[in-house]
Structures are given as C-alpha cells and as structure tokens.
Amino acid sequence: MAGPLITRIGPNIEPPEFATVIEADGRVLMPGLIDAHWHGVFATATIAQLMATNEGYWNLKTAAAQRDTLYRGFTTVRDAAGPMFDIARATDEGLIEGPRVFPSGPALSQTAGHMDFRTTKDVPATPDKLNPFETSDMFYIADGVPEVLRRTRENLMQGATQIKLMAGGGVTSTYDPIHVKQYTLAELEAAVEQAENWGTYVLTHAINDEAVNHSLDAGVKSIEHGHMATRETLQRIKDEGAWLSMQPFLDDEDAPTLNDFQKAKYKFVTDGTDFVYRTAKELGVKIAFGTDTLFSADLASRQGAQLAKLQTWFTPYEALKMATCDNAELLALSGKLTPYPLGPLGVVEEGAYADLILVDGNPLENLDLVSDPENNFDVIMKHGVIYKNTLD
Template sequence: MMKPRLSGRYQEHIQNHGLGSCPCHGPMALRVFRVMEEGLSRRGLLKASLGAAALVMGGAPGRAAAQDRPRLRLSGARIFDGRAAGLIEGRDILIEGGRIAGLIAQDEIVSDAQRIDCSGKVIMPGMIDAHWHCFLAALPNAVAMTADAGYLHLLAAQEAGATLARGFTTVRDVGGPSFALKRAVDEGMLPGPRIYPSGAMISQTSGHGDFRLRFDGPQTAMSPLSPAEDVGISIISDGVPDILRRTREQLLQGASQIKIMVGGGVSSRFDPLDSIQFTPDEIAAAVQAAADWGTYVCAHVYTAPGILRALSAGVRSIEHGQLADAEAARRMADAGAWWSLQPFLADEDANPQAGALAQAQQREIAEGTVRAFELAQRFAVKTAVGTDILFSPAKVATQGRQIAKIARFMSPVDVLRLVTSANGELVAMSGARNPYPAPLGVIEAGALADMIALEGNPIDDIALIGQPDRMALIVKDGVVCKNTIDA
C-alpha cells in the first residue's frame, strides 16, 4: 500500500521546525490529522476501526450481563478503601453483578461465590487518570509519520488494554475521538478502562486547539474543517452562537464533560503561554450548554489571569494551572472547583523541548508544579491528578510511576486518595451525563467493582502503583482481567 503523503506546505513546516515542538502541536500531530482526514470521514473511520478491532479480537462476544456474572469473594487481603488512612483487616470483599456487595467477615459463609485467596496482598481501588488522551498517548513518532488511519485507531485500542493492565481502570479522556473506543470497551469487545470522553477540544481561532498553520487562515463559513477538526481532536469556534453549537455537538456524540482551551501551551508556536483565550461570554456559553445537559466544563489553562476568567464564567475543573498564584488558588477553593494537576517536573519523563524559549517555559512550568501542589494544600482546593502523556509509547509505561512522584509533595496515602476516591469524585461531577453512575475509586458497598491487588503495601511503598508486575489481580466491573494468584 502506498504510504499517505503530507502536502508540500506540511512538509515545509516539518523541515523548518523539526520534531522538538510541543507534542500536541508538533509534526507527528499534524501527520495524524492529515492522514486521518485523507483516509476516511470521522464517522466512517470510527465504524471501520471498530469493525477491524472486532476482527482482531476474533469476533469476541460482548461481556456477560451483570446478573449473569459469577459472584466473587476476594479473601485474606488487607484493604485500602480509597479514603481511610490505614488498611482494613479481617474483612473479605464480596462482588456481585459488577458491584461491591459489601465487606464481610472472613469467617462468614457465602454460597456460590468464586473465592480468590489474596492473603499477603493489599487490595485498593482501581486507579483513575483524570487527564488522559486515549488516542494520542501511545502514538510513536514513526507510526504517526507513516501509518494509515485505521491502524492509528487499532493502536489506540491496543493501548487501552495496556492502560488497564497498568491498574488504571478508569480514565477521563480530555480530548480526542474516543467515543467508538469507549463503546467497544463497554460492550466487552476490547479490554480497556472506563472512559469519560470529552470529544473534541473546543478552541478559539488561534487558540491551543487550533492546529492549523498560519497560511491556512483565514477561516470562513465556507471553509472545510481542518485535519484536527475532521478527525475529532479539536474544533475551532468563535462567538457565543458557535460556541453553543460546538458544545452541543460534543454532547450529541456522548461527551460526559466538555473541554475548552482558555490559555496557551508550553511551547506552542502560535498561541503564547501567557495568552488568555475565549471571552467571558464565550466561556459562559459553553458552561451554560453543558449545565443544561447536567454536566460541566473543564479548561486547559496555565496562568492565574486565565484561571480567574474561567472560574468567573463557571468552569468547574482547571486542567494544569501550574502558573496559578495564591489568589487563583483561593478562588478555586471558594468556587468549589477542581484543580486537575499533573507531575510536570522537567525530568526524565518530560517531553523534550527544542529551543531556548520552550525549554525556559518548561522549567517555569516545573517550578510552578511544585508551587501549585503547595497552594492546593494551603487553600484546601479540591485536587485531582492525571498524567497527560502524549505521543510516547515509552512514557505510557511510566503512567503509574508518574503518579507516584506526587509523593514528594504529600504523604503516600494522600497520593493514593487522589488517584482513587478524589478522582472518582471528579469524574462523577458529570452528573446526568455520567456513563457509569455509581461510586468509583472506593471499596464500599454499592461501588463499582474495580480494584487491584498488590504484592506489598503502597502506603509504605508508593512506587508499587507504578509496577504492573507487582499487581497480582486486576478486577474491573466485577470481571477478573488479570490473575497471577491462581496461576
């Protein structure tokens, strides 16, 4: 098969700017958008990739209905329930129909329950990544530059299984065409985490989700969608009426929350880091449209002025925000908004940056990360954590390890609370649009039965959450996804 080719102007852009720019605005991103635009329409692509995924899985039947699944009894383990500072001892976990039926005494007799002996293990809720991109996380540079559209979706499906194998049973996808993948996972066609999809990131012209090059403008009512818009990564929108339409489009497709871009990126060439994007009325329009459907808006933004504008317009989750000041942190706390932070520390896991300006901005963000965690705790801001890994098959393997790094700012048990019950509260904020309307991130009666059993105590050794080989058991929705205990 002939490899799809980039147009001359995209080739020229790559030659001029190299491969070191911000991943979400770099040449591999442009390549993904272009090949998918040229390959298939968005809806046709999703249908085709879903069908191809089913063939890869051998036409696997859907997951058994909840009432038909066997009862499970996880016995002998100590339990971190997602909230308490210590471990629960002397109790077993009973699972029925995809939910936790309760914590029962170890000597209580239960008939017709499949027993898994977890003695010597610590069971904790499955982890939740509050800032993830299912489609873009594990896409390697070489594949982004050469593969066809269907293969890119199959790669995302493969990565979904790997995400689950790392102990992440839920992710909040904050930008990308993940609707079909979510459906396939929910129907049991593919292994993967629960997905809370945002759909396309909504961006103003010249905003952080405007992936066009300078010579692609100006946009008019008669202009075709750009590659990133055509595949469902982002959508460009200006003015209140258009913001309402674009927000409603994502809700129509099944978005559980809406993602908008209210500020620039670390090394984006066309939207400065300190820029504020969307007017107050435009942001408020997205918030209103989401609220009318019973859900909320989260906003990409780094700076204090951008955070304040987003909060004033009703945004309920700030994504990143590493350049917040004390006033912005206090306002988040007063508004009851969430601060979704990532361990951006300019270390071995950081995205490489080209050029002095980008490297300086990366250091600024790293310094801001340290300050942000301190401010979040000082002002008691509701805090969530995610990784925001992009375009790196090597880095996706560090997903849990990156969360574990947060222990430099707080106790290990507080890190565990963030990646379980706190993130569970955040995703539940989608309210009427919650695709999984039961408690997540906790081990208690009535909660969804997502949990992992570790060989060791993560309260003593937080690094365990980044070591999948120490995860002896992974259960999602009451189904055993991994079990090395019985083996």
C-alpha cells in the same frame, strides 16, 4: 462481587456455589486507579504517526494504549480531548480491553489557540471550512459564541460526559505563547451554560494565572494544570469549590521531547509545580490527579510512576485518595451523563463498582509499588471482571 458491583464485604462470607475465590494471602486490596487527565488517542501515537495515518490506525493504536492503561491498574480515565467516543463504546461493549472512559470529545480551541494544529496554509478559513483533523474529531476550532455553542452541542450529541475548552497558552501548541488568555468571557460562558443545561460541567486548559481566573469568571468547575497560579488564585479555586486537576510536571526524566519554543514555555510550568502543589494542599484546594501524557509510549508506560512522584508533596494515603475517591468525586460532576450510574467509583464498599487491585505489598507504606504494576499488581479487576490474576 456479583456482576459489576461489590455486594458484600466481611471476614466470614460464605461464597456462593461456582464463585471464583482468590486467596489474597496478606496482599492489600485497593480501588482501581483513576487518571483524571488522560488522552487515549494522543498518549502513545507520535505526532508523525497521527499526521501520516487515518482513523483506522488511530483506533487500533488507541485500543492498544487503553489495554496497557488497564493493566497498569487504571480502571477509569477521564479523557480530556480526542476522538474517544467509539473507543469508550467499544470498551463498554467488551470489544476491547481498557478502562472506563469519561470522554470529553474533541477539545474546543479558538484560532491560534492551544489546540490549533493547522498550518498557516489552512487560513484564512471560514466556520464551514473544516480541517481533516476537525472532521476526524481530533479538535474543533470554534470562534465566537455561535460556533462555541454549536461545537459544544455537537460534543454532547456524540456522548461527551463533560466539555473541554482551551482557555490559555500551552506548551506543545504551535502558535500561542504560554502567557496568553484564550476565548472571550462570553464564549466560555456559552459553553458553561450549555454544559449545565445538560447537567454537566466544563474543564479548561489553563496554565497561566490569568487563564485560570478567566475560567473561574465563566463558571468553569475543573481547572486543568494551573501551574502558574498565584496563592490568591488558588484561594479563589478553593472558595468557589472548583477543582485543580494538576500533573507533577518537572524538569526530570519524564520531561517530554520539545523544540526550543516549547522548552521555554515548559520551564514556566515546571517552575510552578512545587509552589502550586504545596500551596494548594495548604489551602485545602480540591486536587485531582492526572498524567496528561502525550505522544510517547515510553512516558505513557510511566503512568504509575507519575502517581508515585506525588510523594514529594503528599503522603501515600493522600496520593492514593487523590487517584481514587477524590478523582471519582470530580468525575461525578457529570451528573446524569455518567455512563456508569449503578454505583460509586474509586472506593471499596458495598454497592460500589468492583474495580479492584490486589497489591503485593502495602502502597500506604510504599507508594513506589504503583510504579511497577507488572510485578506488584497481582490481580486487576474492572466491572467485576478479572483481567489479571497471577494467583490462580
């Protein structure tokens, strides 16, 4: 490695003078992991903490969460909603430790949509009457084509590498049932057109089947979740070259704490996980891996365990490929807006970014190794910088 890139790979390379040499001693070298659906601000802060504090606390809390993410071996994340522009900038400038960030910025939601966390006392509202969460870039409420255009452009102005909209009902949201379709086709198309004008793409929160098809109608390239998609819809995702960015949500120890309304919605999600994974794999859909951890430091700490959970449907090779070079292919849809243009991510090859992990064991034979990065990841490198080295 020289600087941020891998420069040479081979069995008999003479290291240059003053180079740092690490004796791997039979360990397995792999690319750094990529989480394609991460929320840095929302990952570990509880809703109560977010409601009772301001941006200063959020940034400190997020910086700690990002550091922990890096030390779990995730060297890149696509942040799928939240005020992450400054965190991304601070990370790239070396002010804080953390993974590379592809920020979406504040997600766009219609009134009463999945990201509308206002209270009923906040309405009626006008487009110029902003909620404190909007002014702090937690989310943007955008109703109608003009508002969608404005908020999309504002996100691009601030450094979004892709644009996120809420196109259907969600689990944690307050007002929307899981089955609803959100945004008109014209509104979604407006965001897609603006993103494409900048050479990038739109991802949408779309759990139910109608929301997935609605998103595809508008030209959306990345479907987030899709747990209620039918076989016909999954075939359509494949045929149109879009991505299914899905999470292994199950009714298990990793299920989030929810109220009764949310639990009823979550059951639709968990009931569809097995079918969608198996069918998408059978059809050859492009599948991305992400965790979508929210409001729980406990769940965030199980980021690697979520990846290991994919063994139910995929081989270790398929799961690792999904969380490295496949996710990198998805992130590359941001085109010239990528903050990291010097080389590819998610691979070990000459000219690629030096984002690497030395594993004590072979994850191709035992994917559970990624569940315990503290004990199994002996070296973690990002951008050619060694962040963890237990072999020194």
